[in-house]
Amino acid sequence: MSTQPAADVDAGEVDRLEEIARRIRVELVRAVNHARAGHLGGPLSAADLLAALYFHVLRIRPEDPDWPDRDRFILSKGHSSIGLYAAMALRGYFPVEELMTFDAAHSRLQGHPDMTRLPGLDMSTGSLGMGISAGMGMALGARLTGRDSRTYVLLGDGECQEGEVWEAAMAAARHGLDNLVAIVDHNKLQQYGWPGDGPDGRIPPQVPGELVAKWTAFRWRVVEVDGHDMAAILRVLAEAGRGDGRPVAVIAHTVKGKGVSFMEGHYFWHTRAIKPEEFAIAMADLGEPLPTGQGAPA
Amino acid sequence: MTLTMGRPMREIFGETVAELADDDPRIVMLDGDVGSSTRADIFEKAHPDRYLQMGIAEQNMMGVAAGLATMGLIPFISTFVSFAVVRPLDQIRVLIAQTGLNVKITPGYAGLFTGQTGMSHIIVDDMSIMRAMPGMVTVSPADDVEARQVLRWAAAYDGPCYVRLVRDATARFFGDDYRFEFGEAVTVREGRDVTLISTGTQLPRVVEAADLLAADGVDAHVVHVPTIKPLDVAAIVAAAQRTGRVITVEEHSVIGGLGGAVAEALAEHHPTVVNRIGFQDLYPESGPNDALLEIYGLSAPRVADQVRRLLGRS
Numbered sequence A: 001m002s003t004q005p006a007a008d009v010d011a012g013e014v015d016r017l018e019e020i021a022r023r024i025r026v027e028l029v030r031a032v033n034h035a036r037a038g039h040l041g042g043p044l045s046a047a048d049l050l051a052a053l054y055f056h057v058l059r060i061r062p063e064d065p066d067w068p069d070r071d072r073f074i075l076s077k078g079h080s081s082i083g084l085y086a087a088m089a090l091r092g093y094f095p096v097e098e099l100m101t102f103d104a105a106h107s108r109l110q111g112h113p114d115m116t117r118l119p120g121l122d123m124s125t126g127s128l129g130m131g132i133s134a135g136m137g138m139a140l141g142a143r144l145t146g147r148d149s150r151t152y153v154l155l156g157d158g159e160c161q162e163g164e165v166w167e168a169a170m171a172a173a174r175h176g177l178d179n180l181v182a183i184v185d186h187n188k189l190q191q192y193g194w195p196g197d198g199p200d201g202r203i204p205p206q207v208p209g210e211l212v213a214k215w216t217a218f219r220w221r222v223v224e225v226d227g228h229d230m231a232a233i234l235r236v237l238a239e240a241g242r243g244d245g246r247p248v249a250v251i252a253h254t255v256k257g258k259g260v261s262f263m264e265g266h267y268f269w270h271t272r273a274i275k276p277e278e279f280a281i282a283m284a285d286l287g288e289p290l291p292t293g294q295g296a297p298a
Numbered sequence B: 001m002t003l004t005m006g007r008p009m010r011e012i013f014g015e016t017v018a019e020l021a022d023d024d025p026r027i028v029m030l031d032g033d034v035g036s037s038t039r040a041d042i043f044e045k046a047h048p049d050r051y052l053q054m055g056i057a058e059q060n061m062m063g064v065a066a067g068l069a070t071m072g073l074i075p076f077i078s079t080f081v082s083f084a085v086v087r088p089l090d091q092i093r094v095l096i097a098q099t100g101l102n103v104k105i106t107p108g109y110a111g112l113f114t115g116q117t118g119m120s121h122i123i124v125d126d127m128s129i130m131r132a133m134p135g136m137v138t139v140s141p142a143d144d145v146e147a148r149q150v151l152r153w154a155a156a157y158d159g160p161c162y163v164r165l166v167r168d169a170t171a172r173f174f175g176d177d178y179r180f181e182f183g184e185a186v187t188v189r190e191g192r193d194v195t196l197i198s199t200g201t202q203l204p205r206v207v208e209a210a211d212l213l214a215a216d217g218v219d220a221h222v223v224h225v226p227t228i229k230p231l232d233v234a235a236i237v238a239a240a241q242r243t244g245r246v247i248t249v250e251e252h253s254v255i256g257g258l259g260g261a262v263a264e265a266l267a268e269h270h271p272t273v274v275n276r277i278g279f280q281d282l283y284p285e286s287g288p289n290d291a292l293l294e295i296y297g298l299s300a301p302r303v304a305d306q307v308r309r310l311l312g313r314s
């Protein structure tokens, strides 16, 4: 929750987006609980960023998902698909009820995003490290075809261990793609990670400052933001569009599992089945308490 | 035939490699950040000093494994099939397969049972790819009993090998007296009308299909082929001779995997009509395990239906 919206950001808009982020969390926890499959920690950490992107930043037309002049968005950390689906459903790409088909057979909402099935997905992802390369292609393509569309790519911090991320970072800087914005959901946890004296005996995917130093060394313009402070996110993303000949990396400091008390900061909530009593706590944490006596509607 | 469930192969993986490492200090585990899924975490608990987290960086992991092998170590690889085969394919080819280095590519999440993930994780052409690569042997165990033995064999085998393991618990087919022999096919049911050849965890479903077919008067001969490469050509020719008709069944693409291997061998050594049941030229979707087996025609009743149709019995 942001305490004081900056003067340049409309307070009402911040409230609206915070409520949307809350609804994204509610819907994604419901869908994962219903499917008995899927990821939780990563989608929850990205919910505020997704709300800002889909409801404020991206120039898109949900009723015309293939609109050629739209901005592009790629969820490079494709395992957080359910967060993206929730944002897209709330934005009007498809009915919110369809979220309950997540991971079911014949669903358009595949475990990892499949652009051949769901209109509005700009790229298929799920194998980490690839989205940023495709995003670079879109940014380059926009330039070559004379479009002013921007391309936003959301990566995980664990994902930034993939060599391909740095191949894309190198090449995008070479091409001076200032219409490309990489947002790193820096929640300080990956799936399992290195053993050490961090929480639950695992340590973060990077040491403090490492991501900023790396993207800077690859000649990107780097900005840091609290990825749960809506006003700050809006300010940073507005500024990210101001081209100076360099691609932009937004390092968003987040908490894995954000919004659900018992998931926050624990690597093992990366993906795990929710027990009925846990589901009830999660819903209460997210401001949507279940009617008393009701467990998980599986 | 009623079978009990076996233990998930991924648990067998973590446990068996840990046990092997008790006696062999050369064994190390390289993990691509999925030890909590592949159960390399069991190995990590037993041998923390020989559990080597490599991060989400599979291409590098394969290269590191090659380097470790040159130093006399025996690396086992922990990741998912898709990220063990296609992501680092060039590294495998240049650094591991052609060099003959002693790296054990032993990923989990083979076939459809990947915990509802989708096309990025469900890869059904892994055997085709690995089998085609010169210098790479390919093994696909049927259940937890066989998986344990295959892993023990892999540790003793001097050279690169590909062993595909399954995430979720599947039916246990073999008894404790079963002995896996590298490169040998196993006749698991004797019959006269048609030869069904299968591999991996499809085997129990094929044997169940054979029982369903028996009720219709079709006497199926069933052969299990755990080693896809090198293929047991003599056993396959003998099984083809016995019935004059071969149908392969695999939870894998019909192009280049078991079906491809069997068709190639029989075309050369004993021309026989071969039909191949498995994935056609497509990318499977995500969904619950049982639903996927139905959709793709791999449940026992669906296999029996297809066999009947192929034999003109329906």
Ligand SMILES: Cc1ncc(C[n+]2csc(CCOP(=O)(O)OP(=O)(O)O)c2C)c(N)n1
Pocket (backbone or CB within 6 Å): A041, A042, A043, A045, A077, A079, A080, A126, A127, A128, A129, A155, A156, A157, A158, A159, A160, A185, A187, A189, A190, A191, A192, A205, A256, A270, B032, B033, B034, B056, B058, B083, B087
């Ligand atoms: C190439 C590849 N390797 C491994 C995986 C398995 N995997 C899925 S999510 C994940 C951890 C990702 O961590 P991070 O990028 O930090 O995501 P977040 O914490 O935001 O969920 C791993 C290893 C994968 N999907 N793709």
